[in-house]
Amino acid sequence: MLTFVIRRLLVVLPMLFFISFLVYLGLELTPGDAVSHMINPDLANSISEQQLLQLRQNFGLDKPFIERYGIWISNVLQGDFGHSLAGGVPIAEIVFDRLPATLELSFVAIVFSSLFGCVLGIFSALRQGSWSDSSLSVVGMLGISIPEFFFGLVALLLFALQLNWLPVGGRLLPGYEGLWDRLPHIILPGLVLSLMMTAGVMRYSRSAMLDSLSREFIKTARAKGLPQWRIILVHGFRVALTPVIVLIGFRLPTLIGGSVIIEQVFQWPGIGNEFIAAVRGQDYPLVMMIALFSVLAVLIASLIIDLLTALVDPRIRLD
Amino acid sequence: MNKYIAGVALASAIQMVSTAAYAASVNQLSDVRVRQAIAYAIDMDTIAETLLEGKAIAADSMIPNGAWKTEGLNKYTYNPQKARELLKAAGWNTSQTLDVVYYYGDQLTADLMVAMQAYLQDVGIKMSYRKLEGDVSAQLGKLPKAGSQTSAVKWDIAYGARAALALQEYYNGYQSGKSSYTAGTKELDKLIGRINGTVDVSAQKQAFADFQKYENQQLTDIPLYYQQLFIYQSDRLNRNGGAYGNEQFNYDWGILDWTVEPDKDGKQVLYTNTAPSQFFEHPWLNPGLNVQSKVGFDHLLTADGSLVPTKGQLAASYQVSSDGMSLTFTMKDGLKWHDDQPLTAADVLWSIETASKVPGINAVFSSTFDAIEGAKAFVDGDADHISGLSVEGNKLSIKFAKLDPNMLLTFSQFAPLPKHLLEGINTLELQQNSYWQKPIGSGPYKIAEVQMNDYVRFTPFADYHAGVAKIPEIVAFPSGQNDANVLKNAAAGRLDFGFTKSVGDVNALEAMQHMKVIAADIPYTRSLRVNNYAKKP
Numbered sequence: 001m002l003t004f005v006i007r008r009l010l011v012v013l014p015m016l017f018f019i020s021f022l023v024y025l026g027l028e029l030t031p032g033d034a035v036s037h038m039i040n041p042d043l044a045n046s047i048s049e050q051q052l053l054q055l056r057q058n059f060g061l062d063k064p065f066i067e068r069y070g071i072w073i074s075n076v077l078q079g080d081f082g083h084s085l086a087g088g089v090p091i092a093e094i095v096f097d098r099l100p101a102t103l104e105l106s107f108v109a110i111v112f113s114s115l116f117g118c119v120l121g122i123f124s125a126l127r128q129g130s131w132s133d134s135s136l137s138v139v140g141m142l143g144i145s146i147p148e149f150f151f152g153l154v155a156l157l158l159f160a161l162q163l164n165w166l167p168v169g170g171r172l173l174p175g176y177e178g179l180w181d182r183l184p185h186i187i188l189p190g191l192v193l194s195l196m197m198t199a200g201v202m203r204y205s206r207s208a209m210l211d212s213l214s215r216e217f218i219k220t221a222r223a224k225g226l227p228q229w230r231i232i233l234v235h236g237f238r239v240a241l242t243p244v245i246v247l248i249g250f251r252l253p254t255l256i257g258g259s260v261i262i263e264q265v266f267q268w269p270g271i272g273n274e275f276i277a278a279v280r281g282q283d284y285p286l287v288m289m290i291a292l293f294s295v296l297a298v299l300i301a302s303l304i305i306d307l308l309t310a311l312v313d314p315r316i317r318l319d
Numbered sequence: 320m321n322k323y324i325a326g327v328a329l330a331s332a333i334q335m336v337s338t339a340a341y342a343a344s345v346n347q348l349s350d351v352r353v354r355q356a357i358a359y360a361i362d363m364d365t366i367a368e369t370l371l372e373g374k375a376i377a378a379d380s381m382i383p384n385g386a387w388k389t390e391g392l393n394k395y396t397y398n399p400q401k402a403r404e405l406l407k408a409a410g411w412n413t414s415q416t417l418d419v420v421y422y423y424g425d426q427l428t429a430d431l432m433v434a435m436q437a438y439l440q441d442v443g444i445k446m447s448y449r450k451l452e453g454d455v456s457a458q459l460g461k462l463p464k465a466g467s468q469t470s471a472v473k474w475d476i477a478y479g480a481r482a483a484l485a486l487q488e489y490y491n492g493y494q495s496g497k498s499s500y501t502a503g504t505k506e507l508d509k510l511i512g513r514i515n516g517t518v519d520v521s522a523q524k525q526a527f528a529d530f531q532k533y534e535n536q537q538l539t540d541i542p543l544y545y546q547q548l549f550i551y552q553s554d555r556l557n558r559n560g561g562a563y564g565n566e567q568f569n570y571d572w573g574i575l576d577w578t579v580e581p582d583k584d585g586k587q588v589l590y591t592n593t594a595p596s597q598f599f600e601h602p603w604l605n606p607g608l609n610v611q612s613k614v615g616f617d618h619l620l621t622a623d624g625s626l627v628p629t630k631g632q633l634a635a636s637y638q639v640s641s642d643g644m645s646l647t648f649t650m651k652d653g654l655k656w657h658d659d660q661p662l663t664a665a666d667v668l669w670s671i672e673t674a675s676k677v678p679g680i681n682a683v684f685s686s687t688f689d690a691i692e693g694a695k696a697f698v699d700g701d702a703d704h705i706s707g708l709s710v711e712g713n714k715l716s717i718k719f720a721k722l723d724p725n726m727l728l729t730f731s732q733f734a735p736l737p738k739h740l741l742e743g744i745n746t747l748e749l750q751q752n753s754y755w756q757k758p759i760g761s762g763p764y765k766i767a768e769v770q771m772n773d774y775v776r777f778t779p780f781a782d783y784h785a786g787v788a789k790i791p792e793i794v795a796f797p798s799g800q801n802d803a804n805v806l807k808n809a810a811a812g813r814l815d816f817g818f819t820k821s822v823g824d825v826n827a828l829e830a831m832q833h834m835k836v837i838a839a840d841i842p843y844t845r846s847l848r849v850n851n852y853a854k855k856p
Binding site for chain 2: 036038039058083084087097160161171173174269274
């Protein structure tokens with residue numbers, strides 16, 4: 001297992017290097033640069049070309065692409081993630097300031113969607129063909145098909161503006177910074193974000209469960225006279241869990257970037273919002289670090305999933 | 320015979336090709352009749368009533384309605400027949416398609432493009448439209464080579480806005496060698512010289528009137544509409560007689576006397592927007608757009624709602640010499656920054672020198688600072704200080720090398736920054752300084768707490784020179800002026816004050832029983848910038 005982990009970690013480094021180059025290249029191919037976003041178009045004639053050149057030189061944007069990439073990667077390798085070109089804030093500070101908000105949201109979404117998705121999936125599989133199975137299938141399809149911003153707006157309208165039960169958005173209010181005070185703020189964005197995921201997990205766990213229940217070892221378990229709950233949960237669900245873990249595991253890192261829409265709808269100050277602003281402003285040091293962080297999260301999640309599936313399913317061997 | 324026919328055909332073909340080549344190189348928009356035809360072809364009154372929901376006024380000049388607007392201008396009222404006649408007289412090449420660009424991302428602009436396309440099509444002008452992406456400033460503003468009559472920008476018409484702090488801003492961009500879309504002329508330069516060359520109000524008004532008549536005939540910009548600003552406030556807020564004015568800038572709005580009813584939790588908090596998401600914007604570009612710039616910084620002078628300077632704010636008094644070439648401010652005694660350090664004339668002098676080296680500050684500020692004696696030598700690095708600035712005790716004296724009609728306006732909007740915190744900065748990185756994470760200001764409210772991207776909390780500055788503000792706390796959320804969060808926050812009682820130019824938001828805010836909307840006329844004109852250089856690239 002240690003060999004497996006070391007081998008995988010060694011693969012991560014060149015992948016990160018390659019992906020960082022691709023992202024940098026993508027930014028380079030986008031028209032304009034950070035300086036062009038600092039100047040209001042209405043001021044187009046008020047700033048001289050000499051001043052623009054000075055600004056570009058100051059931020060090192062006048063250098064050739066390869067040279068800039070070389071400087072950036074060498075700084076990163078030395079632990080210097082740079083500063084935001086727009087506001088001069090250290091990148092590490094921005095990332096570690098915004099990341100907890102996104103992780104909070106992702107955590108709630110993962111917990112709710114995993115719990116409800118698995119329970120409903122098992123329920124649906126056990127009642128295959130019944131009206132409740134069909135209803136849950138329809139609900140699952142709707143959950144997957146309807147965009148999350150729509151659910152977000154409906155939830156806001158209903159629970160925040162009409163019923164006044166929950167706040168309209170944001171993460172903190174002055175004077176209300178305890179965990180209990182903050183809880184109402186995360187309910188709506190967390191649940192809406194988990195809604196789509198719940199539908200996916202439900203459908204996945206339903207089919208995995210059906211597959212598992214049709215296996216020979218389930219018949220054996222029944223022949224041994226084991227109680228029904230034990231057959232379902234210990235024998236059936238344990239095997240069905242493997243593909244579900246893969247699904248959930250891969251969704252966790254994508255939530256870092258995937259919660260952008262929900263963060264915007266609910267004014268949630270997470271990394272997704274920051275990423276959008278950075279891409280729009282072509283703030284390349286910030287874009288690069290958030291992108292790299294997301295990629296790293298995916299690669300690590302992939303490793304953890306492999307380890308977990310091996311633990312859960314004895315048929316899987318890491319070697 | 321066949322040879323004769325072939326010869327005629329060849330000659331005709333050559334002539335057609337030559338005509339097409341000529342039409343391709345010569346810019347027909349340089350013909351004033353074509354520009355006038357475009358103005359006649361667009362029914363701006365109908366567009367204002369329908370697309371803009373009656374919340375805009377059709378424009379007949381770049382200068383907004385009011386005291387400075389001259390009478391007798393041609394309104395170019397919708398007249399498609401007249402447009403067709405003008406185009407015919409100008410020999411309009413109906414096969415060409417005008418390339419119209421814009422840089423706003425809102426649906427309203429896209430709808431306006433569709434409407435304009437239909438109106439122009441009706442008179443025989445084809446147009447396509449596209450949103451500029453990437454380096455918008457360069458695409459809009461690239462200047463032709465000195466003396467060249469060939470434009471350096473690719474578009475035919477650009478839809479945009481001019482939000483002026485001083486009315487001269489509408490026209491100063493037309494100076495020879497400064498505009499990407501209109502070739503300067505001696506006549507234009509003379510007219511610009513007149514509007515800038517006097518501080519005498521009646522002479523200035525006459526100069527503006529003459530410019531408007533010239534502009535109205537030439538249509539370098541085709542004015543479309545005047546946009547209003549809409550100030551909204553909840554029924555919890557009472558301005559207690561405080562004036563309403565151009566909220567995009569700074570004026571004497573009486574915020575010290577504002578009061579707010581307790582909210583549902585019993586807190587006397589004023590909720591507003593425009594807090595930062597990553598850093599506070601410095602106030603030298605948009606001096607009054609964000610909450611921190613409005614409540615956190617004072618200025619040497621204050622102005623009324625129409626931005627006419629009225630009296631001292633940080634300055635106890637000021638004197639302008641009879642020729643308008645020197646200005647002296649006497650600072651109030653005992654002024655302090657929010658960190659209790661003294662605010663002195665030296666801070667103001669340092670701020671002016673620093674601002675004169677910062678690229679992209681407000682155009683009115685840079686005009687004033689460039690006009691100070693010795694400014695150029697300082698900016699070019701040939702002098703350590705601006706020779707026209709001097710401090711003696713609590714007096715700041717400014718000597719101008721050339722007259723600046725807006726010097727008082729500048730000092731009613733220009734916020735001095737604390738020298739003791741920013742001295743020695745790289746002026747190219749003013750905005751990137753860590754000071755902008757929690758700026759120390761001089762205004763009636765100081766920052767008590769910053770939860771970046773969550774909220775900013777302001778409390779009254781106890782040592783404020785004009786007294787302590789009555790509202791004990793202002794909480795600002797990082798929602799912009801025109802984003803979707805305005806309506807959500809207002810509906811949820813988390814927005815007591817703000818302003819917007821979005822007509823869609825205005826209608827929704829007006830429908831909320833607890834919100835009040837006040838329209839303010841501001842100098843903000845949307846127009847079509849017509850690329851009228853003789854040739855295009």
